[in-house]
Amino acid sequence: MTMTQSKSLALVSEQDIVRIRQTVRKLTQELGFSLVDQTKMVTAASELARNTVVYGGGGEVLLDVLTESPKTGLRLQFVDHGPGIPDIGLAMTDGWTSGNGLGLGLTGAKRLSNEFSIESEPGHGTRVTITRWK
Amino acid sequence: MTERIPIVQIGKCLVVTLQGDLHDQLALTLQDDLSALVVKHSARCVLLDISALYMVDSFIARMLSDISGILKILDAQTIVVGMQPAVAITLVELGLTLSGIKTALNAELGMAMLRKMEALEGVAGDDDPE
Numbered sequence: 631m632t633m634t635q636s637k638s639l640a641l642v643s644e645q646d647i648v649r650i651r652q653t654v655r656k657l658t659q660e661l662g663f664s665l666v667d668q669t670k671m672v673t674a675a676s677e678l679a680r681n682t683v684v685y686g687g688g689g690e691v692l693l694d695v696l697t698e699s700p701k702t703g704l705r706l707q708f709v710d711h712g713p714g715i716p717d718i719g720l721a722m723t724d725g726w727t728s729g730n731g732l733g734l735g736l737t738g739a740k741r742l743s744n745e746f747s748i749e750s751e752p753g754h755g756t757r758v759t760i761t762r763w764k
Numbered sequence: 765m766t767e768r769i770p771i772v773q774i775g776k777c778l779v780v781t782l783q784g785d786l787h788d789q790l791a792l793t794l795q796d797d798l799s800a801l802v803v804k805h806s807a808r809c810v811l812l813d814i815s816a817l818y819m820v821d822s823f824i825a826r827m828l829s830d831i832s833g834i835l836k837i838l839d840a841q842t843i844v845v846g847m848q849p850a851v852a853i854t855l856v857e858l859g860l861t862l863s864g865i866k867t868a869l870n871a872e873l874g875m876a877m878l879r880k881m882e883a884l885e886g887v888a889g890d891d892d893p894e
Contacts, residue, residue, distance in 0.1 A: 648785045651819065669819055669850040673858060676821040680788075724859055734822045738858035 635695035641708070642688040647679045650691055654706070657693065661702050663764050671704060671762045674742040677735040678708045678758050686710025686756055696761070703744075703763040711755035718748055769794045771801055777809040777878060778802065778840075779871075783816040791827040798831060802840045809878040810835055813871050815846025825860045832865050841881055842866065845874035 639650055654675040658668040675691075682689045689710030696703040715721045724737045736758070740746040743760035750756040767790055772779045778801055780794070798810060812828065814820065820828075832842040845868045855862065868874035 644787045644789060648787045651785065655818065666850045666853050669848075669854045670857065672819045673821050673854045676819060676823075677858075680821075680823060734859050738822060738860075741857050741859065742854065 631696055631698045633694050634697050636693070638690050638692045640688075640690050641679055641682045641710075643683065647676060647683060650679045651676050653693065654704070657695070657704055658762075661695065661704060661764055663704075663762070667762060667764070670742040671706075674739040674760055674762075675706055677739045678706070678760070681735045681758070682708045682710045682756075686712035688712075689755070698763075701763050703761050705759065705761040708758045709755065710757075714752040714754055714756055715748075715750040716752050718750055722748075766793060768797065771797060773801075773805055773807070776805075776807055776882075777811060777875070778805070778807045779811045779813070781813045781816065786817065786824055788823055791824060795827060795831050795834065799834050799838060802835055802838050807840050808882060810840055810842045811871060811874050811878065812842065812844045813846050813874075814844060814851075815848065815870070817851065818848065820847070820851050820855055822858060822860060825855060825858075825862060829862065829865055841878060843868055843874045843878055845869065845871050 639653060640646060641650065651672050655668060655672050658671050663671065679691060682691070687710060689708065689712070692707040692709065694705045696705055720726055722736055724734065736748070739758070739760055743762050745761040747759045748756070769780060769782065769790060778798065780798070801807065802810065812831070828844055835842045843866045847867065868877050
């Protein structure tokens with residue numbers, strides 16, 4: 631697997647959530663994703679970006695274009711240094727929320743991507759990685 | 765100055781077209797503005813056209829659902845029209861079915877549906893036709 635393109639964007643404000651949606655949309659279009667796949671990836675990015683901003687106290691997103699011939703994919707890593715998630719199992723339950731959202735961010739993003747992983751250490755932060763292949 | 769989404773009044777209906785990138789605060793402002801305008805103009809129906817939205821995440825979905833619920837208490841019907849097929853597919857996969865929200869394929873069908881509801885109400889008086 632090779633990484634052909636890489637960039638990072640800060641995720642601090644609501645405006646950054648909009649910016650990441652636009653960036654992911656443009657990248658998935660350039661990679662030739664179908665319209666449904668573009669929409670899924672943009673929506674997953676929006677959910678996770680909001681988590682980073684609202685619950686993680688801000689952070690950044692790393693965007694990598696992956697090539698694993700003949701497939702191309704887009705990997706997004708949402709990283710924050712916030713309070714972390716004490717119980718990932720609980721956080722991965724549909725409808726569970728520590729805030730006032732619908733509790734669909736993590737589970738929804740998992741369903742909308744091909745690969746999903748989450749690492750979190752209480753007191754140190756959280757990293758959520760999703761990948762979608764074309 | 766706060767950014768706002770324009771709201772157009774047509775008879776007893778308010779029409780809103782959501783476009784481009786809806787950031788969270790803008791969505792919340794719309795909720796306040798619509799509630800205030802429904803009361804001010806005694807509006808009976810609100811048509812939300814989302815055909816220009818390329819994505820609806822759980823935040824926007826909740827806003828649509830909240831608007832619909834708030835306006836119902838204020839005695840106005842809300843109808844969401846024009847959702848892109850890719851957005852509908854994504855929403856369901858995300859785990860949202862938008863139950864409780866009335867939808868129509870496009871603005872024309874949406875208006876027809878609102879007129880029909882209004883007519884039914886006319887026959888049944890003040891009672892809910894359901």
